[in-house]
Amino acid sequence: MSTTLTSPARPDGDAAPAGVVNDFSIQVATANGSGSQTSNTVLMRAIFQMGIPVSGKNMFPSNIQGLPTWFTIRASKHGWIGRKKEVDFLVAMNPETAREDCLDLEPGRVLVYDEPLKLNELRSDLVMVPVPFDKLVGPVCPEAKLRKLVKNMLYDGVVAYMLDIEMEEIRKALFKQFGPKKVKAAELNWGAAQAGYDWAKANVHVEQPYRLERMKGTQGKIIIEGNTATALGCIFAGCTFVAWYPITPSSSLVESMIGYLKRLRTGPDGKGTYAVVQAEDELASIGMVIGAGWAGARAMTATAGPGVSLMSEFVGLAYYTEIPAVIVDVQRVGPSTGLPTRTMQGDILSNATLSHGDTRHPILFPSGPEECFSMAANAFDLAEQFQTPVFINTDLDLGMNNWMSDPLPYSDAPIRRGKVLSSADLDRLGGFARYRDVDGDGVGYRTLPGTNHPAASYFTRGSGHNEMAQYSERPEDYVNNVDRLSRKFNSIRGAVPQPEIDAAAGARIGMVYCGTSREACRESQEQLQREQDLPVSTLRLRAYPYTRALDEFIDSHEVVYVIDQNRDGQLFQLMRLDLTLERIQKLRSVRYYTGLPIDARTITDEILRQEAQ
Amino acid sequence: MSTTAVPPKKTNHIGLEVVQYKGGKTTLCAGCGHNAVSERIVEAFYEMGVEPWRVAKLSGIGCSSKSPAYFLNLSHGFNSVHGRAPAVATGAMLANRDLLGIVVTGDGDTASIGIGQFMHLLRRNLPLIYIIEDNGVYGLTKGQFSATSDYGAKSKGGSLNEMHKLDCCLLGIELGATLVARTFSGDKRQLLAILKAAIAHKGLSIIDVISPCVTFNDHPGSTMSYAYMKEHDVALHELDFIPHFDDIRLELEEGEARDVTMHDGSILRVKKLGRDYDPTDKMGAIRTLHEAEDAQEVVTGILYLNTQTKNFFDTLHMTDTPLASLPEQVTRPSKAALDEIMEELR
Ligand SMILES: Cc1ncc(C[n+]2csc(CCOP(=O)(O)OP(=O)(O)O)c2C)c(N)n1
Ligand code: SF4
Ligand SMILES: [Mg+2]
Numbered sequence: 004m005s006t007t008l009t010s011p012a013r014p015d016g017d018a019a020p021a022g023v024v025n026d027f028s029i030q031v032a033t034a035n036g037s038g039s040q041t042s043n044t045v046l047m048r049a050i051f052q053m054g055i056p057v058s059g060k061n062m063f064p065s066n067i068q069g070l071p072t073w074f075t076i077r078a079s080k081h082g083w084i085g086r087k088k089e090v091d092f093l094v095a096m097n098p099e100t101a102r103e104d105c106l107d108l109e110p111g112r113v114l115v116y117d118e119p120l121k122l123n124e125l126r127s128d129l130v131m132v133p134v135p136f137d138k139l140v141g142p143v144c145p146e147a148k149l150r151k152l153v154k155n156m157l158y159d160g161v162v163a164y165m166l167d168i169e170m171e172e173i174r175k176a177l178f179k180q181f182g183p184k185k186v187k188a189a190e191l192n193w194g195a196a197q198a199g200y201d202w203a204k205a206n207v208h209v210e211q212p213y214r215l216e217r218m219k220g221t222q223g224k225i226i227i228e229g230n231t232a233t234a235l236g237c238i239f240a241g242c243t244f245v246a247w248y249p250i251t252p253s254s255s256l257v258e259s260m261i262g263y264l265k266r267l268r269t270g271p272d273g274k275g276t277y278a279v280v281q282a283e284d285e286l287a288s289i290g291m292v293i294g295a296g297w298a299g300a301r302a303m304t305a306t307a308g309p310g311v312s313l314m315s316e317f318v319g320l321a322y323y324t325e326i327p328a329v330i331v332d333v334q335r336v337g338p339s340t341g342l343p344t345r346t347m348q349g350d351i352l353s354n355a356t357l358s359h360g361d362t363r364h365p366i367l368f369p370s371g372p373e374e375c376f377s378m379a380a381n382a383f384d385l386a387e388q389f390q391t392p393v394f395i396n397t398d399l400d401l402g403m404n405n406w407m408s409d410p411l412p413y414s415d416a417p418i419r420r421g422k423v424l425s426s427a428d429l430d431r432l433g434g435f436a437r438y439r440d441v442d443g444d445g446v447g448y449r450t451l452p453g454t455n456h457p458a459a460s461y462f463t464r465g466s467g468h469n470e471m472a473q474y475s476e477r478p479e480d481y482v483n484n485v486d487r488l489s490r491k492f493n494s495i496r497g498a499v500p501q502p503e504i505d506a507a508a509g510a511r512i513g514m515v516y517c518g519t520s521r522e523a524c525r526e527s528q529e530q531l532q533r534e535q536d537l538p539v540s541t542l543r544l545r546a547y548p549y550t551r552a553l554d555e556f557i558d559s560h561e562v563v564y565v566i567d568q569n570r571d572g573q574l575f576q577l578m579r580l581d582l583t584l585e586r587i588q589k590l591r592s593v594r595y596y597t598g599l600p601i602d603a604r605t606i607t608d609e610i611l612r613q614e615a616q
Numbered sequence: 617m618s619t620t621a622v623p624p625k626k627t628n629h630i631g632l633e634v635v636q637y638k639g640g641k642t643t644l645c646a647g648c649g650h651n652a653v654s655e656r657i658v659e660a661f662y663e664m665g666v667e668p669w670r671v672a673k674l675s676g677i678g679c680s681s682k683s684p685a686y687f688l689n690l691s692h693g694f695n696s697v698h699g700r701a702p703a704v705a706t707g708a709m710l711a712n713r714d715l716l717g718i719v720v721t722g723d724g725d726t727a728s729i730g731i732g733q734f735m736h737l738l739r740r741n742l743p744l745i746y747i748i749e750d751n752g753v754y755g756l757t758k759g760q761f762s763a764t765s766d767y768g769a770k771s772k773g774g775s776l777n778e779m780h781k782l783d784c785c786l787l788g789i790e791l792g793a794t795l796v797a798r799t800f801s802g803d804k805r806q807l808l809a810i811l812k813a814a815i816a817h818k819g820l821s822i823i824d825v826i827s828p829c830v831t832f833n834d835h836p837g838s839t840m841s842y843a844y845m846k847e848h849d850v851a852l853h854e855l856d857f858i859p860h861f862d863d864i865r866l867e868l869e870e871g872e873a874r875d876v877t878m879h880d881g882s883i884l885r886v887k888k889l890g891r892d893y894d895p896t897d898k899m900g901a902i903r904t905l906h907e908a909e910d911a912q913e914v915v916t917g918i919l920y921l922n923t924q925t926k927n928f929f930d931t932l933h934m935t936d937t938p939l940a941s942l943p944e945q946v947t948r949p950s951k952a953a954l955d956e957i958m959e960e961l962r
Contacts, residue, residue, distance in 0.1 A: 225961035239954060241947035243939040244711055246703075263957075267949040274935040276946050278710045282703070283736040290696070290703025290733070297694060297704070298672065299940030300711035301947070320697050410958040413951045418944045451940060452672040452692035453712050457636075459669055462685060464695040474685065 023212045025055050025080035027091035029162065032104045034097045036068030038152035041180055041192070042159045043074040047405060048176035048226065049159075049168050050078050056220045058084035058522075059405040060600060065251070065344045071100045078215060084407055085522030086400075086600040092166070092213050094158050095120060096136075105129070113211045115161060130211040134161055139202055143194045156192040160199020165207060166215045170200055225372075225410055229401035230256035232372035232411060233331055236379025237303055238263055241418050242329075244302040245279045246291035251343055252399040253305040253333040285310035289317045289328070296327045297463065299423070299451040301383050303329035308350045309338060311357065318392050319358025322488070324463050325438070325447070327386035327421070329379075330354075331395045333402040336598050345598030346399035348518060351573035354394040355547055355580075360466060361485055365495050366394040366547040369401065370521035372408040374545070380414060381500060387421035389446055389495050398568070400519045400600040422448045426456035434458040437472040438484060445491030492548060499546035504556060507538035512610070513560035515553070517544040517574055519600060520566045526603035531610065539610075544574070549581060557586045564610055570596045629665040629861050637662040639687040644679055649801035649827030650749045654686040656804060657718070660811035661688060664859060672708050672715045676701040676730060679756045680722035680749035680827070699730025702737035702746075709742055712938040713929050716815065718745040724754040727763040727782045734784070738791035738820065742928040745814045745821045746793075748784055749801070751829035752840040759832030770837030784824050786905050789898060789920045794819035796901070796920040800845050801827040803916065809855035809884075810918060816860070816878035819927050826914060845914065852893045852904070852917035856885035876921055886918065895921045 029046070033039035040061070047059040058077045064070035077087050089109055095101040095116040102125065105114055110128040118133040136154050144153040156177075163173050173196055181189035234256050237245075247257045261279055268276045278300075282288040288304045295302035306314070311332055321328050334349045336342035354366050365385055367378040378395055386393040424435055429450070435458070438447045447470075450459040461472040469480040505528070516524045524541055531537040542556045557563050565575040572592040579587050593609045595601040627633050637658045642651050661671065668690035675681035677698035684693045696704045701719045709717045726734045726748050737746070752765040759772055763782040770776055788796040795817045797810045807825065814821035826845055828834050834841040839848075856873075858865045860881035874886040874894070886895060894900055901920040908915040935942075 225958055227961050235954070235957065239948055241944060243942060243947055244707065246707065267953055268947070270935045270946070272935060274933050276935050276937075276939070276942050278932050278934055278939060280706070280710070280932075283732055286700060287703040287706075287733055287736065290700045291707035291710070293696075294674075294694075294704035294707025294709075295711040295939075296707070298708040298711035298715065299938075300707075302707065302711070316697055317700065324694075410961075411954065413954045415948075415951070418948065450692075451712070452708065453670060453715050453938070453940075455667070455669050457669070457690055460690050460692050462693040462695070465697075 021212055022214070023091070024214050024216050025078050025218060027213050028075055028077045028087045028089065029092040029094070030073055030075045030090040031094040031158070032071065032073050032097045032100050033155070034099065035064050035066050035070045035072045037096075037155065039072065039074065039096070039155045042155035043076070044405070045173060045176045045180055046159050046162060046168070047076045048179070049163070049172040050076065050215060051221050051224075051226055051407065052172040052175060053169060053215060054218045054221050055080065055215060056082045056084060057407060060086055060400065061404060062599065063344050065340060071097050080218060080220060082220060083522065083526045083603070085526055086602045088602045088604050094162060095122065096155070096158065113165070113213060115158065115165070130209050132161070132165070132207055132209060134158070134202070139198055140195065143198045144191060149191070153192060153195045156195035157199035160196040160201070161203040161207070163196070164200045164203035165211065166213055168215055169217070170197070221407065223410065224407050226405050226407055227372045228255065228403055228405060229369070229372055229375045229397055230333065230403060231259045232375035232408070233305075233369070233379055233395065233397065233402070234260035234263060235411060236376035237329070237383075238267060239376070239413070240301070240380035240383045242301045242303055242383065243277050244292065244295040244300040245277070245304065246282045246288040246295075246302075247279075247304050248282050248285050248288050248306065248310060250307045250310050252335050252403045253307050253331065255403060256305045256331060256333060285313040286317065289314040289330070292328045293317055293321050293326050296321070296386070297452070301387070302327070303331065303383070305331040305333065307333050307335050308353070311350055311353060315358050318364070319360060319362050320465055321392045322358065322362045322364065323360070323466050325390040325449070327390055328392040329382045329386050329395065330392060331397065334396065334398040342598045344399065346519070346568070346600055347596065347598065348398060348520075348568040348573060351396065351569070352577055354396055355577055363492050363548070364392055364394055365389075365499060366396045367500065368396050368517040368545055370518050370543060371401070372406050373411060375401065376411040377414065378500065384419040385495065385498060388419050388498065389491060390421060390449060391491070396518065398519055422446060424448050424450050424454075426454055426459065429454070429456040429458045436470045437461045438468060438487070439470040440487050440490065444494040445487050445489075446494065496548045496550055499548065499550065501550055502545055502552050503543040504540070504552065506540045507532070510538040510540040511561045512537065512539045512614075513556055513563040514539055514541045514566060515544065515556070515563055515578070516541070516566035520568060523601045523603045523606055524566055527606035527610070530603055530607045535611065547577065549578070554582070554586065557582070557589055561589065562591055563589050564591045564593050564613070566601070566606060567592065567594045568596065568601050570594060628662050630667065632662070632665070632668075634658065634662045636690060637668060637688055639689050640685050642686045644682065645831050647830040648679065649751060649825070649829070650680050650683050651686070652801040652804070653720070653747065653749055653807070653825055653827055654683050656807045656811055657687045660808055660815060664812055664815045665861065666716060666815060670714065670716050672717050674701050674705045674708065674717065674719045676721045676725035677756070678722035678725050678754065680720060681725055683720045683749065699725050699728070700733055701725070702730065702733040705744055706737065706740070706742055709744055710932070710934070710939065712940045713934065714938050717743070718747070720747045720749060722755070723748055723750040723752060723762040723764040727784055731763070731782070735787060735791055738788055738793045738822070740928045740931070741792055741794055741819045741925055743818045743820065745823070747823045747825060749827040750784070750824050750840070751827050751833050752838070753829050753833045755829045755832060759829070766839040769839045770835070772832055772835050783905060783909070784822065785919055786902065788822040789901050792820075793822045793920075794922040794925055795821035795918065797822070797918045798824045798826070798914070799916045800849050800914070801825050802842060802845060803849070806851060806855060806916060809857045812857040812859065812882070813855070813878060813884050813918065816880045816882040817923070818879040819923070819925065848912060848914045850908070850913045850915050851889055852891070852915050852919070853889050854887040855917065856887065858883045858885065876923065879923060884918070884921070893917070895919060
């Protein structure tokens with residue numbers, strides 16, 4: 004075994020941060036499909052189990068095997084779980100990217116790398132730790148074809164030694180990850196982790212600033228992917244029908260749903276109290292959802308931008324025919340190949356106005372797993388109460404990354420099925436007009452197919468109908484109908500979740516954002532206050548249409564920065580559609596669009612730049 | 617007291633009159649084949665004694681897709697978007713498995729824009745009656761050729777169709793539909809018997825009804841005109857449908873006919889005409905359709921019938937109660953269930 008552990012490459016200059024505890028980021032660079040997902044998750048979970056707030060973000064390619072992948076773990080004693088721009092501690096395993104990964108580091112940072120990569124030749128201002136992974140893996144893994152996978156667990160051991168991660172927590176996380184059915188595999192990997200640890204203990208004597216220390220910052224918390232939380236939210240909201248077509252980053256939502264539905268919703272007769280259909284495309288999946296919603300099921304689909312485009316015609320039909328539907332859009336970067344596995348708030352505008360003619364759709368913007376869960380119930384209730392398609396707009400960052408969260412909040416609030424008339428109601432009323440605004444909220448009463456009453460039936464068709472749901476091309480009927488739909492949208496305004504506001508005393512500046520920009524915006528707010536003495540208030544939109552609270556927020560600030568994770572400022576543009584000119588003039592736009600989750604530093608720098616102008 | 621007895625109103629076996637099966641007044645052209653189909657649908661549902669409120673009628677877009685407005689006013693109807701009725705119907709039927717679903721579309725709707733959805737519908741054997749009112753043209757957009765138009769057919773303006781046709785019945789047999797029929801809107805008796813069989817069938821029924829468009833495709837040179845059908849329609853058999861509630865059923869004698877017992881206990885009597893045709897023979901059905909095309913014949917009747925295959929509800933292991941009427945106590949799992957999951961995620 005190699006005994007060559009070089010005396011540490013001494014950092015030149017004084018850039019190395021001194022003693023950093025529980026506040027840095029670790030990045031692991033590997034190739035897709037090399038099995039690193041398990042060891043990365045174990046590392047993250049072990050830190051979490053030590054009570055240290057943590058987040059794990061996977062940046063992966065649209066590929067099954069071979070292309071580069073980076074997994075970034077951020078430990079933050081302050082509880083910041085947004086992406087941190089700078090990497091402090093890098094594990095370079097991928098020969099393809101190692102050179103660039105190494106050159107990107109700030110001076111003084113730590114680089115653990117696979118020894119044959121010879122990264123020590125590239126620069127001398129890092130703390131370098133070459134590890135002879137290939138030599139170490141042989142003895143712990145006799146079976147040659149498993150070595151590539153097991154190798155990853157070695158770096159967990161090395162990192163654990165260097166950062167003071169408790170090996171007992173690594174062991175716990177590892178066995179949890181493999182589950183009770185794969186104990187043998189878990190033992191093999193545990194052996195590797197220990198070998199990595201022992202090797203590091205004997206060979207790594209460098210001085211480096213980063214350390215993890217047990218604290219009490221994760222008590223009662225869970226770690227969950229947003230898609231799993233949304234899936235559970237839909238199930239606990241009483242969803243009975245799902246139609247979908249696989250697309251990253253939404254597939255894991257439905258796959259998780261299928262798993263939990265089997266477990267939670269198998270009836271006493273051994274049969275499911277739900278139906279999940281993998282449709283032939285998104286045209287069909289939304290069509291099925293609309294058919295099911297029309298016939299009275301709580302129906303949903305999950306998709307991403309390309310699927311949303313295909314659903315356009317049908318969503319317009321559902322708007323005009325007034326059929327409930329829930330569409331979860333796990334947003335990602337633009338069309339076709341390239342960056343489908345990167346995150347973006349790319350469909351805000353298209354969700355709000357999808358289809359032809361005059362259309363407007365409510366959108367809910369969850370910012371973390373708890374809201375993925377609770378807003379699923381909101382979405383179904385809104386869809387059925389207001390008889391209209393409702394979007395839940397999440398993104399790849401939220402959907403597919405690991406989030407530390409409070410446990411998902413169970414609700415036993417009654418499920419709201421909206422204005423549906425039974426045959427007894429029809430007996431009492433004598434009849435009904437499907438599209439008449441009886442209650443002044445713009446929402447008519449509907450009946451479901453199968454209602455046993457001679458007055459129950461009505462005919463559903465697109466744009467041309469009168470209050471009685473009879474075919475009509477008369478201008479007055481059309482105007483009457485679309486004006487009522489506007490009133491209905493206004494009623495929705497009063498029923499959507501209110502924004503989350505954090506008002507800073509004496510703030511001249513406001514920040515408005517939605518969804519996963521939350522962590523970065525809150526951290527930027529703190530940075531601006533701490534570093535610049537600049538108080539900034541924040542308002543997080545939780546829904547479209549906007550409520551009065553947004554008007555009031557804008558009125559009480561001189562300038563309001565709208566934060567967007569897209570090039571065209573989609574949230575900014577959507578606000579401009581609905582606000583008064585006076586308020587629009589106060590808006591500024593901050594846009595981030597690299598395919599990576601937005602980070603606090605980017606926002607802080609951009610606000611300061613615009614403020615200086 | 618008057619002695620002239622008022623004749624009792626004629627009703628079906630559930631006590632409803634035929635008017636309770638009627639629809640709105642048609643707005644299609646006089647003589648359009650689609651109108652005759654609507655009339656047969658009224659008769660079939662009336663004679664079968666189907667409760668109208670149990671029926672959901674759906675369609676895409678086209679003259680044909682307007683048809684659901686012209687029958688069964690007491691049923692819920694849904695005129696959806698072009699080519700997508702299969703998806704909407706699938707969702708509706710899964711939401712409420714007690715519904716009897718009937719889709720009426722056109723050849724443009726089904727064989728062009730909707731061909732993808734149609735083919736996937738075929739694969740699922742969802743209990744549903746799917747009617748194609750097939751006129752070889754897009755009626756509503758004024759007479760362009762559709763994909764079911766025969767090779768060599770002439771348009772009203774004189775242009776020739778030089779594309780191979782797409783046969784929805786062949787596709788149906790090939791891809792998993794369990795009742796596949798072709799008939800002619802002008803053949804009242806055959807169309808009625810087929811509709812009744814489809815009502816009794818608890819699987820996917822595809823009925824391709826040649827239904828001439830008098831305005832755009834009823835001229836010499838058309839292969840879907842009334843005149844052409846008079847000459848080229850070759851019935852494979854004579855069909856008699858004996859519903860499950862009809863006592864005659866018990867007195868049926870064995871004879872020349874093949875009897876097929878339908879899912880609801882009704883009997884479909886298939887009487888031999890010229891040839892001995894076995895509608896349960898898949899390969900035979902496919903061969904017959906190919907041979908007919910070569911011979912420029914339009915073979916009509918029940919081309920294929922399979923009452924043995926499981927349907928989509930079984931495939932999905934769905935509960936017997938309609939999903940739409942499951943109560944909250946069933947659809948929302950308990951707090952304990954959520955707590956257990958949370959524990960696993962700590
Ligand atoms: C997306 C879309 N594209 C095009 C149309 C225009 N369009 C309406 S009906 C129709 C063809 C209908 O033909 P078919 O289904 O054969 O019905 P027919 O009128 O012949 O009964 C077309 C192309 C449409 N309504 N929607
Ligand atoms: S145009 Fe043709 S298909 Fe349409 S209603 Fe008239 S005859 Fe029927
Ligand atoms: Mg047609």
